[in-house]
Amino acid sequence: MTERLYIYDTTLRDGQQTQGVQFSTPEKHRIASMLDELGVDYIEGGWPGANPTDSDFFNEAPKTRARFTAFGMTKRAGRSAENDDVLAEVMNAGTKHVCLVGKTHDFHVETALGIGLEENVENIRASIAYVVAQGREALFDAEHFFDGYKANPAYALTCLKAAHDAGARWGVLCDTNGGTLPHEVYQITKAVIDAGIAGDRIGIHTHNDTENAVACSLAAIDAGARQVQGTLNGLGERCGNANLTTLIPTLLLKEPYASQFETGVSLETLARLTTVSRKLDDILNRVPMRQAAYVGASAFAHKAGLHASAILKDPSTYEHIVPESVGNARIIPMSNQAGQSNLRKRLEDAGIKVKKDDPALGLILDQIKAREAEGYTYDSAQASFELLARRALGQMPEFFEVKRYRVSIERRKNKYNQTVSLSEAVVVLKVDGEKRLSVSESMDETGSDRGPVNALAKALAKDLGRYGEVIADMRLVDFKVRITQGGTEAVTRVIIDSEDAEGRRWSTVGVSANIVDASFDALLDAINWKLLQST
DSSP states (O other): OOEEOEEEEOTTTTGGGSTTOOOOHHHHHHHHHHHHHHTOSEEEEEOTTTSHHHHHHHHTOOOOSSEEEEEEEOOOTTSOGGGOHHHHHHHHTOOSEEEEEEEOOHHHIIIIIOSOHHHHHHHHHHHHHHHHHTTOEEEEEEETHHHHHHHOHHHHHHHHHHHHHTTOSEEEEEETTSOOOHHHHHHHHHHHHHTTOOGGGEEEEEBOTTSOHHHHHHHHHHHTOOEEEEBGGGOOSTTOBOBHHHHHHHHHHSTTHHHHEEOSOOHHHHTTHHHHHHHHHHHTTOOOOTTOTTTSTTTTBOOSHHHHHHHHHOGGGTOSSOGGGGTOOOBOOOOTTOOHHHHHHHHHHTTOOOOTTOTHHHHHHHHHHHHHHHTOOSSSOHHHHHHHHHHHTTOOOOOOEEEEEEEEEEEEEOTTSOEEEEEEEEEEEEETTEEEEEEEEOBOTTSOBOOHHHHHHHHHHHTOGGGTTTTTTOEEEEEEEEEOSOGGGOOEEEEEEEEOTTOOEEEEEEEESSHHHHHHHHHHHHHHHHHHHHO
C-alpha cells in the first residue's frame, strides 16, 4: 500500500522573492502551465493585493488541474477577520485554496508584531476559521516554526494547534531562516505528530541557507509529514527554497520513497523535468546551472577516461539513475584527461563512425591535448570538438572562407551631448567561389551599442549567400570570457552558447590574446556547426 504525498509548488510566490527575479503576468501563466503539466498538487500563485502583477494574475487565474492557491497572512491585531482589508484581498481572489502565514515564534510575536502571545494565537484561530467558514480549504504556514519550537515548544505547538482546531487542512512547518539541520527537523516534526496532529495534516517548507533544504524536507517526510513545499530550480529568498527539481526525482526514483509514496507526478511526466527546469531559466534569462542534480548539463557528464571506459560497458558503473528518466542525457566531454574510450563514445554520440584502430583517433587526441595546453577547453564546447574531429577525419566541408575582417570602435558625443560608443565590423567572405563584403554596426533598435562581437556576428551573417537562410533562426544566448594566463602573456578564452528554433543548443570555443579574435573564432565554429547540422 502506498501513501499519498502532496507536492506544493511556491515558485510563483516564494520563488519571486529571489533577488533579480520579477515575473510578469504572462510569465506566471507559462510557469503555471508547466507546473500543471508536470503534475504538482498545489500551485501557489502569489499574494493577491500585494502587487499589481499578482492581482492581475489572480484576475486572470489559470485553469489548472492542480489546486490553485492564494497566499496571504493572518488578520492583523485589533480588527476582525471579516474586516481586515489585507485578508479580504486574498479572499476576493476567489481561489478554493488559501494559505495564510502566521508567527509561531514567541520572539517574533513580541518583537516583530509587538502584540501579546495570546492575541497572536487568536489571530491565527480566527483567520483560519474565517477561511473555512467561506468554504475554502485552509493551509497555515507556521512561520519560524523550528526556531520557535526550539525556543518555546509549548507556544509553537499552541499556535499550530489553534490553526488545526480551527479547520486547517494543512499545518506547514516552516524553517524560515533556513538554519535548522535535518536531524532537528526530523525530531521536531515527529514531536508535533506525537503531540496529536496527524502526519497527513503536516507539511514542510524549508530554505536552503545551510544547503540542507532538500535533506530537511526528506527528514520531515521520514518523520511523517505528508506535504512538501518547494520551488523549481530552488528559487527563493537569500539562498533559495527546497529545490523541487531535486526533490521530485528523489521521491519517485529513490527508495524507500519510490515504493512508499504516490504523488501527482508520474514517471512519464518526470521525463520532462529537465525541459521544465531549462524553460524556467529561459524565462528568467538565466544560464542553467550545469552542476544541478538530475537536470544539470553536467549531471551525467563523464570526463575521466577511466570513467568513460566503464560507462561504455555498463552506465550504472558511474550513474545513479538512467538520465532519460528525468529527460537528461549522458555526455562524454573531451578534455586533456580524455582517453580513447571517451573519444570513441563522443564521436559515436556525434554520429561519427570510426574504427577502433583508426590512426586518426590518436591524431585527434593529440590535437585536443595540444590545444587545451594553449587555453582551449573541449569539456564545455562540444560543438567545437565535433568540428575539430571531423576536420581531422576529412569529414568537414568548407561552407565558406573568411578572407579578412576588421572591427573599429568609435567613442563620440551624440546630439544630446551624451558620450556613446559605436562598433563597426567589415567581413570579407568567399562563398561558392564568390567574394562578398559585408558591413554592420553594433547599434540595436533602441540606439544602444551592443559591442564589437555583436557587430561581427551581424556582418558575418549578413551575406552568406545560400547559407543565410539556414542560420536565420540562430541566436547567441550566452557569452563567457576567461583569462587563462596572467601578466603580459594573458590569453583570452571565449565560450559562446547558441541555439536555434528547433531547440538545439550548442557551445563553441575560441582562444587568442585578442578578445575579438577569440570571439570571432568561437562565432565561426557556432555557424559552421549549425550549417553542418542543417545542410
